[in-house]
Amino acid sequence: MTNTLKKRRAPKIPLMDLDAQYRAIQPEIDEAIQRVIKSSGFILGKEVEAFEHEFAAFVGSKHGVGVSSGTAALHLALLACGVRPGDEVITTPLTFIATAEAVRHAGALPVFVDVEQDSLCLDSSLIASAITPRTKGILVVHLHGNPAAMDAMLEAGGRYGLTVIEDAAQAHGAEYRGRRAGSLGAAGCFSFFPGKNLGAYGDAGAVVSNDRAITDTVGRLRDHGRRGKYEHEVEGFNHRMDAIQAAVLRVKLRHLEKWNRRRREIAARYRNGLRGVVACPQERRETVPAYHVFAVRTPRREELRAYLADQGVETGIHYPIPLHLQPALRFLKYEAGRFPAAEQAAQQLLSLPIHPDMTDEQVDRVIDRVRAFF
Numbered sequence: 612m613t614n615t616l617k618k619r620r621a622p623k624i625p626l627m628d629l630d631a632q633y634r635a636i637q638p639e640i641d642e643a644i645q646r647v648i649k650s651s652g653f654i655l656g657k658e659v660e661a662f663e664h665e666f667a668a669f670v671g672s673k674h675g676v677g678v679s680s681g682t683a684a685l686h687l688a689l690l691a692c693g694v695r696p697g698d699e700v701i702t703t704p705l706t707f708i709a710t711a712e713a714v715r716h717a718g719a720l721p722v723f724v725d726v727e728q729d730s731l732c733l734d735s736s737l738i739a740s741a742i743t744p745r746t747k748g749i750l751v752v753h754l755h756g757n758p759a760a761m762d763a764m765l766e767a768g769g770r771y772g773l774t775v776i777e778d779a780a781q782a783h784g785a786e787y788r789g790r791r792a793g794s795l796g797a798a799g800c801f802s803f804f805p806g807k808n809l810g811a812y813g814d815a816g817a818v819v820s821n822d823r824a825i826t827d828t829v830g831r832l833r834d835h836g837r838r839g840k841y842e843h844e845v846e847g848f849n850h851r852m853d854a855i856q857a858a859v860l861r862v863k864l865r866h867l868e869k870w871n872r873r874r875r876e877i878a879a880r881y882r883n884g885l886r887g888v889v890a891c892p893q894e895r896r897e898t899v900p901a902y903h904v905f906a907v908r909t910p911r912r913e914e915l916r917a918y919l920a921d922q923g924v925e926t927g928i929h930y931p932i933p934l935h936l937q938p939a940l941r942f943l944k945y946e947a948g949r950f951p952a953a954e955q956a957a958q959q960l961l962s963l964p965i966h967p968d969m970t971d972e973q974v975d976r977v978i979d980r981v982r983a984f985f
């Protein structure tokens with residue numbers, strides 16, 4: 612067989628494609644970055660303020676504060692909501708470690724409860740059993756961009772006098788009963804890590820809230836506890852947002868609804884094409900997920916992942932080790948088997964490629980390869 616007759620491999624399908632996204636909006640992005648460079652204002656300032664207003668309006672919250680990362684957003688929101696050393700914060704073990712790290716940064720202890728089998732978010736029916744006299748709040752994570760059952764979380768918060776904070780780092784634009792993730796609790800925390808639905812060109816994050824006192828406190832804490840230029844009212848941090856990130860985010864925010872719609876189309880296509888083949892995330896009536904991640908579920912996860920890699924389809928795992936089993940959190944003394952739903956999900960979830968620039972042809976090729984495996 613000559614070279615020309617050899618079957619050519621189709622190009623790889625990446626989990627996400629930030630280069631394709633940049634190429635689609637390059638003139639707008641380049642202009643925005645140039646504008647900041649020419650202004651010589653690189654940290655906070657007008658660009659960050661404009662983004663804060665625009666992003667809070669997008670989420671449907673009254674106020675927004677730009678910070679340096681999603682982790683910083685969580686840390687400062689917890690402090691602004693009154694979480695102090697010795698307090699306990701109830702949260703999920705099936706999340707990125709920053710959720711628990713932020714609780715530790717505030718000096719408090721994360722107390723895990725298991726997740727729901729279907730939504731993979733914190734199981735509200737288990738909250739009561741985790742409450743102690745030291746419990747201060749509930750840190751809800753909208754995992755994969757799928758909103759948690761916020762009515763039940765807020766009801767539990769109200770009943771036991773706990774502050775409900777949302778980790779919406781994966782849920783920009785996701786909706787719960789017609790309201791956007793991040794606007795439902797006392798504070799909503801967002802990450803703009805580059806791969807997120809709304810991603811910066813570096814680290815960035817934000818806290819939104821309807822409570823001015825919370826965002827004012829976050830605003831002070833992010834900038835060394837400053838009141839004026841030289842007066843430091845409280846001890847704070849350097850958790851400020853860069854103006855270049857704000858400028859990039861302002862451009863991308865204009866495209867976010869369209870990008871999220873495309874993610875939902877892709878999710879629907881996956882669900883259709885994989886019906887009866889592998890377990891896919893299902894939408895509950897009261898939610899509109901943002902599909903930051905589209906994770907199928909199978910006991911043959913490792914085999915499927917290797918097969919897809921061989922077929923040129925990149926996949927991810929969000930997350931393979933639940934937080935209660937992470938070496939860094941061993942001191943919390945949780946044992947394997949304690950949270951069966953989270954542990955099983957950690958062994959079975961496999962994230963398929965999903966990003967707004969994926970073509971139907973690429974989605975169909977992933978579907979075809981998954982079907983071929985099974």
Ligand SMILES: Cc1ncc(COP(=O)(O)O)c(C=O)c1O
Pocket residue numbers: 680681682683706707709710752778780781801802803804814815816
């Ligand atoms: C659920 C969750 N919480 C918190 C974070 C932390 O955000 P960042 O990486 O911007 O600090 C992330 C993002 O990585 C996340 O996915």
